Amino acid sequence: MLEWELFKNDGSTERDSLRIMIFCVAVPLRQIALSAGALTPAFKPDVFEYEAVVASDTDELFITVGTDDPHATVLVNGDTAEHDQAAGPYVLAAGSGNLFQVVTVASDGATRQTYAVTVFRAASDDARLSELAVSAGNLSPVFADSVTGYAVTVNYDVTGLSVTPFARGRDASITVNGDTVTSGQQSRPAALAVGSDNVIGITVTAQDGSTRMTYEVTVTRRPSSAVGLDTLALSRGVLVPEFYSAVTGYGVSVGNSVESIDITPVTADTGASFVMRSGQNEVGNPLPLVLGENEVTVVVTAADGVTVKTYTVTVTRLLNNEARLASLALGAAAINPEFSADAYTSMSPRSPTHRIR
Numbered sequence: 001m002l003e004w005e006l007f008k009n010d011g012s013t014e015r016d017s018l019r020i021m022i023f024c025v026a027v028p029l030r031q032i033a034l035s036a037g038a039l040t041p042a043f044k045p046d047v048f049e050y051e052a053v054v055a056s057d058t059d060e061l062f063i064t065v066g067t068d069d070p071h072a073t074v075l076v077n078g079d080t081a082e083h084d085q086a087a088g089p090y091v092l093a094a095g096s097g098n099l100f101q102v103v104t105v106a107s108d109g110a111t112r113q114t115y116a117v118t119v120f121r122a123a124s125d126d127a128r129l130s131e132l133a134v135s136a137g138n139l140s141p142v143f144a145d146s147v148t149g150y151a152v153t154v155n156y157d158v159t160g161l162s163v164t165p166f167a168r169g170r171d172a173s174i175t176v177n178g179d180t181v182t183s184g185q186q187s188r189p190a191a192l193a194v195g196s197d198n199v200i201g202i203t204v205t206a207q208d209g210s211t212r213m214t215y216e217v218t219v220t221r222r223p224s225s226a227v228g229l230d231t232l233a234l235s236r237g238v239l240v241p242e243f244y245s246a247v248t249g250y251g252v253s254v255g256n257s258v259e260s261i262d263i264t265p266v267t268a269d270t271g272a273s274f275v276m277r278s279g280q281n282e283v284g285n286p287l288p289l290v291l292g293e294n295e296v297t298v299v300v301t302a303a304d305g306v307t308v309k310t311y312t313v314t315v316t317r318l319l320n321n322e323a324r325l326a327s328l329a330l331g332a333a334a335i336n337p338e339f340s341a342d343a344y345t346s347m348s349p350r351s352p353t354h355r356i357r
Contacts, residue, residue, distance in 0.1 A: 026113035027072040027104045035062035035086065037119065050117045056124035056170070056207065060089035063117070065102050073105040094171065094207055096120040126169030127206040127213035134217065135162040135186065148215045156224045156304075160189030163200055163217060171207040176200065194271070194303070196220040223303035226269035229311060232298070235262035235286075237315070248309070253316045260286035261315055263296060271303030289317040 028045035037052035054061065065074050066084040074081045077100055081087040092098050098119040105112050128145040137152040145168060154161065165174050167183040174180070176187035177200060192198045198219040205212050228245040237252035245268065254261065262285040265274050276283050277297045287296060298311040 026111050027067050027069045027106050028113060029074070029102065029104060029115060030066045030068050031064065031084075032102060032115060032117060033064040034117075034119070035064075035088070037061075039117070048113075048115050050115070051120065052117065053120045053122065054092065056094070056122045056126075058092060058121060059170075060091050061098075061119060062086040062088035063090070063100060063102070067104055069107070071107040075101075075103040075105065077101055092119060092121045094121050094123050123209070124169040124171065124207035125211040127172060127204045127211045128168040129165050129202070129204060129213075129215060130168035131164075131166040132202070132215065132217075133164040135164075135189070137161075137219075139217070148213065150215070150217045151220065152217055153220045153222065154192070156194065156222050158192060158221060160191055161198075161200065161217075161219050162186045162189045163202060165202050165204070165215075167204055169204075169206050173205045175203045175205075190219075192219055192221045194221050194223050223305070224269045224271050225302045225304045225307040227272055227300045227302045227307050227309035228268040229265050229274075229298070229300060230268040231264075231266045232311065232313070233264040233266075234313075235264075237261070239313075248311045249314075250312070251314045251316065253318060254289070256291070256318045256320045258289060258317060260288050262286050263298070263313060265298045265300070265311070267300060269303060272300055274298055274300045287315075289315060291317050291319055 029043075030045065032039060032043050032050070034052055036058045037054040039050045039052055041047060041050070043050070063076055063081070064084060064086045065076065065081055067074060070083070074083065076087045077090070079087070081102075090098075090100065096118060098121060100117040100119065102115040102117065103112055129143075130145060132139065132143045132150075134152055136158045137154045139150045139152060141147060141150070143150070152161070163176055164186045165176065165181060165183065167174055172183070174183055177190060179188065181187045190198065190200050196218060198221065200217040200219065202215040202217070203212060204215075229243075230245065232239065232243045232250070234252060236258050237254045239250045239252055241247060241250065243250070252261075263276060264285070265276075267274060275298075276287075277299060278287065278295070283296070287294070294315040294317065296313045296315065298313065300309045300311070301307070
């Protein structure tokens with residue numbers, strides 16, 4: 001409001017006033033520019049709603065805005081933006097949930113004009129792995145994201161195998177043999193049978209929910225190399241020394257009347273096998289015995305078909321120490337008393353005849 005005082009020629013004064021109303025109008029934008037994607041429709045100051053589409057690998061966005069009024073303030077999602085300078089970066093979520101409100105505020109601090117920009121970020125269709133690790137052995141071939149089939153060989157003592165998959169695509173999901181696994185985390189071990197019938201399936205589902213890629217790891221678990229015997233039993237006699245799996249040489253003595261013997265080995269590993277040999281010949285129970293030493297070897301072959309261990313059992317059949325007659329006949333003459341193998345007479349020219357029992 002303006003006030004003034006008027007002095008007249010007669011010396012009197014007169015006061016008056018004038019109220020001046022200043023009206024501010026909304027300040028339009030001169031530009032909205034995005035660091036990725038294009039506005040639809042093309043920008044016009046009098047169009048207030050826009051859309052834009054960016055690629056799935058666009059993680060963030062910068063927005064540049066400006067007006068022709070240097071005294072106006074521009075806000076992007078509530079934050080002050082410098083005229084004609086890139087504001088941001090603003091993180092983009094997948095999908096259409098990225099709304100940016102650009103507001104111009106006139107110099108009166110009250111008059112505003114709002115523009116809305118909705119940015120749609122396409123969902124990723126990347127269902128590849130960037131890396132794949134195994135808890136034992138080595139992948140063959142060396143991992144490459146485009147190769148989906150691998151082989152791993154592990155020793156017999158490896159009873160389970162875990163994999164650690166890394167997703168290349170953002171927000172991709174992973175399952176290992178049907179179990180959900182977080183990218184970069186180890187799966188639970190898959191049980192391994194001996195042989196090559198162990199397949200671990202890794203399925204990657206892209207962010208778009210429909211693109212999938214499956215990798216397979218075929219694991220070969222080697223057979224056991226264990227060749228020890230658990231027991232070594234005999235049908236006659238006693239082993240010397242007492243059986244111990246690590247000891248491979250044994251002896252046993254049997255009487256002269258023992259004409260054969262059974263040797264029964266039992267392997268510590270059920271997958272191992274054995275043969276018994278006498279000399280170069282393979283033999284089986286019962287084993288015939290000659291007088292004196294009879295050497296029998298037990299050759300144990302591990303389940304791997306390569307590792308071999310030989311046990312030797314020397315069976316000594318004692319010689320006959322019987323010095324008695326089985327019978328005695330004197331032609332047609334009768335022997336009195338009747339012959340007995342337990343009684344004999346020793347004759348000496350210097351001594352009388354003695355009958356000894």
